[in-house]
Amino acid sequence: xxxxxxxxxxxxxxxxxxxxxxxxxxxxxxxxxxxxxxxxxxxxxxxxxxxxxxxxxxxxxxxxxxxxxxxxxxxxxxxxxxxxxxxxxxxxxxxxxxxxxxxxxxxxxxxxxxxxxxxxxxxxxxxxxxxxxxxxxxxxxxxxxxxxxxxxxxxxxxxxxxxxxxxxxxxxxxxxxxxxxxxxxxxxxxxxxxxxxxxxxxxxxxxxxxxxxxxxxxxxxxxxxxxxxxxxxxxxxxxxxxxxxxxxxxxxxxxxxxxxxxxxxxxxxxxxxxxxxxxxxxxxxxxxxxxxxxxxxxxxxxxxxxxxxxxxxx
Amino acid sequence: xxxxxxxxxxxxxxxxxxxxxxxxxxxxxxxxxxxxxxxxxxxxxxxxxxxxxxxxxxxxxxxxxxxxxxxxxxxxxxxxxxxxxxxxxxxxxxxxxxxxxxxxxxxxxxxxxxxxxxxxxxxxxxxxxxxxxxxxxxxxxxxxxxxxxxxxxxxxxxxxxxxxxxxxxxxxxxxxxxxxxxxxxxxxxxxxxxxxxxxxxxxxxxxxxxxxxxxxxxxxxxxxxxxxxxxxxxxxxxxxxxxxxxxxxxxxxxxxxxxxxxxxxxxxxxxxxxxxxxxxxxxxxxxxxxxxxxxxxxxxxxxxxxxxxxxxxxxxxxxxxxxxxxxxxxxxxxxxxxxxxxxxx
Numbered sequence: 001x002x003x004x005x006x007x008x009x010x011x012x013x014x015x016x017x018x019x020x021x022x023x024x025x026x027x028x029x030x031x032x033x034x035x036x037x038x039x040x041x042x043x044x045x046x047x048x049x050x051x052x053x054x055x056x057x058x059x060x061x062x063x064x065x066x067x068x069x070x071x072x073x074x075x076x077x078x079x080x081x082x083x084x085x086x087x088x089x090x091x092x093x094x095x096x097x098x099x100x101x102x103x104x105x106x107x108x109x110x111x112x113x114x115x116x117x118x119x120x121x122x123x124x125x126x127x128x129x130x131x132x133x134x135x136x137x138x139x140x141x142x143x144x145x146x147x148x149x150x151x152x153x154x155x156x157x158x159x160x161x162x163x164x165x166x167x168x169x170x171x172x173x174x175x176x177x178x179x180x181x182x183x184x185x186x187x188x189x190x191x192x193x194x195x196x197x198x199x200x201x202x203x204x205x206x207x208x209x210x211x212x213x214x215x216x217x218x219x220x221x222x223x224x225x226x227x228x229x230x231x232x233x234x235x236x237x238x239x240x241x242x243x244x245x246x247x248x249x250x251x252x253x254x255x256x257x258x259x260x261x262x263x264x265x266x267x268x269x270x271x272x273x274x275x276x277x278x279x280x281x282x283x284x285x286x287x288x289x290x291x292x293x294x295x296x297x298x299x300x301x302x303x304x305x306x307x308x309x310x311x312x313x314x
Numbered sequence: 315x316x317x318x319x320x321x322x323x324x325x326x327x328x329x330x331x332x333x334x335x336x337x338x339x340x341x342x343x344x345x346x347x348x349x350x351x352x353x354x355x356x357x358x359x360x361x362x363x364x365x366x367x368x369x370x371x372x373x374x375x376x377x378x379x380x381x382x383x384x385x386x387x388x389x390x391x392x393x394x395x396x397x398x399x400x401x402x403x404x405x406x407x408x409x410x411x412x413x414x415x416x417x418x419x420x421x422x423x424x425x426x427x428x429x430x431x432x433x434x435x436x437x438x439x440x441x442x443x444x445x446x447x448x449x450x451x452x453x454x455x456x457x458x459x460x461x462x463x464x465x466x467x468x469x470x471x472x473x474x475x476x477x478x479x480x481x482x483x484x485x486x487x488x489x490x491x492x493x494x495x496x497x498x499x500x501x502x503x504x505x506x507x508x509x510x511x512x513x514x515x516x517x518x519x520x521x522x523x524x525x526x527x528x529x530x531x532x533x534x535x536x537x538x539x540x541x542x543x544x545x546x547x548x549x550x551x552x553x554x555x556x557x558x559x560x561x562x563x564x565x566x567x568x569x570x571x572x573x574x575x576x577x578x579x580x581x582x583x584x585x586x587x588x589x590x591x592x593x594x595x596x597x598x599x600x601x602x603x604x605x606x607x608x609x610x611x612x613x614x615x616x617x618x619x620x621x622x623x624x625x626x627x628x629x630x631x632x633x634x635x636x637x638x639x640x641x642x643x644x645x646x647x648x649x650x651x652x653x654x655x656x657x658x659x
Binding site for chain 2: 189255
């Protein structure tokens with residue numbers, strides 16, 4: 001994938017909260033490149049820092065160390081006002097809970113066009129109305145819905161409103177933070193299809209944040225597995241599912257429920273024990289063990305992974 | 315199944331809620347038999363009535379709802395006729411207990427964990443004071459909380475989500491109920507924790523000889539735990555059978571739709587099959603098969619007359635006209651037939 005254009009580059013990113021004794025490292029030395037047009041997923045359990053990374057890219061959380069590049073330009077830390085506005089427009093976010101992320105007191109019309117108001121992205125009132133209608137139609141809602149309030153909609157419809165709000169800014173990059181976790185099974189498929197369709201029609205690039213691996217396999221091109229603020233493994237989706245190397249990835253994969261009673265009842269659960277890593281002398285590194293497949297480990301572990309790969313290849 | 319003892323038998327249950335002067339028929343003639351020692355899973359989307367149906371076994375319906383028809387036979391009495399809290403207290407907790415979905419809201423934040431379990435033991439087992447406390451700590455150990463004696467003195471906010479759910483399970487299981495109803499016990503939890511909680515419930519079930527009823531919308535969970543599955547739609551059980559029959563040989567179009575919209579079965583780059591439309595409004599009378607308006611292959615009769623149950627096998631029933639001998643031949647969707655093949659990959 002070297003010829004692909006890098007849209008987002010995250011370099012040695014570190015994010016900490018608090019200071020002194022209360023200092024907490026939420027994200028630790030994270031390196032990711034996200035290519036134009038792909039869906040990159042971050043999976044990990046709650047508290048692993050996956051959302052924090054997404055929020056750092058959209059400039060909601062400040063960065064403590066390292067940098068984030070958008071189309072080769074640094075967008076972390078202090079940047080010019082123009083660039084800041086540019087980033088806000090081009091990098092949009094879809095939030096997890098559609099019940100909580102929409103302003104209850106505002107009509108859909110205002111919710112969707114808030115970004116337009118803030119950046120004066122419309123010529124006149126008629127132009128704004130037309131843009132709102134287009135955005136609503138694009139996510140499969142009726143233009144009449146603009147005059148209603150969020151509580152009049154179901155969960156799936158609200159999530160569509162959230163997506164319309166992001167789309168109206170004509171973003172290039174969208175951070176989708178668990179966009180379907182709060183939705184019903186039957187609605188999940190609809191929202192996933194919508195996201196996939198928009199990616200094709202708009203040429204969007206997604207950072208998809210999830211804890212549900214079954215969804216991630218279906219939607220993503222590449223997956224990064226994050227544990228306690230560190231990315232422990234990164235590979236193409238199928239590769240990761242077929243040859244998981246890091247013990248945490250294996251534990252996570254083993255926990256995914258399979259909708260098949262015979263396989264599910266035979267399934268063996270792997271529990272991850274972080275104390276198996278002895279990093280006191282032999283320091284761990286981030287290594288590309290196969291083309292496009294990265295894993296975090298020390299030399300001894302990496303040798304072990306290498307042997308596993310060779311054994312699997314035979 | 316023949317030699318198993320019938321524990322609870324709900325027959326033609328109807329439940330109505332009065333909302334702003336209008337009547338909502340939440341449950342429309344639901345029947346379910348629960349046998350001793352088995353695990354039953356009830357699946358369906360939100361609003362299908364799966365929680366309401368099981369809550370009626372414990373008399374936990376909201377004040378504006380009531381059972382308007384049918385019977386729930388348990389231990390020789392029809393508990394659906396119970397009116398007072400006093401009557402219900404002989405069942406609720408002691409015989410049938412419930413684990414709620416969200417461990418963040420089902421514990422009292424101002425009481426120590428140990429006290430909360432102790433309370434349930436004192437209320438239901440007739441032991442008091444230090445003895446109850448000892449049992450509470452024993453229960454905490456049983457649900458896998460390390461250093462139980464110390465942890466019993468802590469408050470809920472000092473516990474993680476998974477640990478809290480373990481405590482909730484401990485409270486429910488402390489009264490040694492015959493039936494444990496778990497209402498979406500893992501939806502609020504991480505996948506790794508989810509698997510652990512399911513294992514825990516399974517162990518407790520064996521240890522304490524309980525019968526477990528799961529309410530869930532996650533078919534992965536169903537595949538993991540269930541012996542039998544009931545699929546609910548718009549206040550009715552549309553299909554029930556052994557877990558393998560539901561997964562490999564489903565016949566109701568709603569079950570098909572649920573199974574085929576799973577992302578696990580999706581093909582990359584293609585759209586996932588979805589279910590169009592929304593469930594019917596239960597304020598109105600439902601005519602025919604409630605799922606017909608969302609079913610692209612609905613038959614003409616689906617809109618006219620409600621289908622009865624047709625037997626697929628001795629243990630497997632589906633409420634769809636597709637199984638009527640007079641109906642045109644309908645094939646199960648490809649994704650259902652492929653399920654077994656695909657999952658082997």
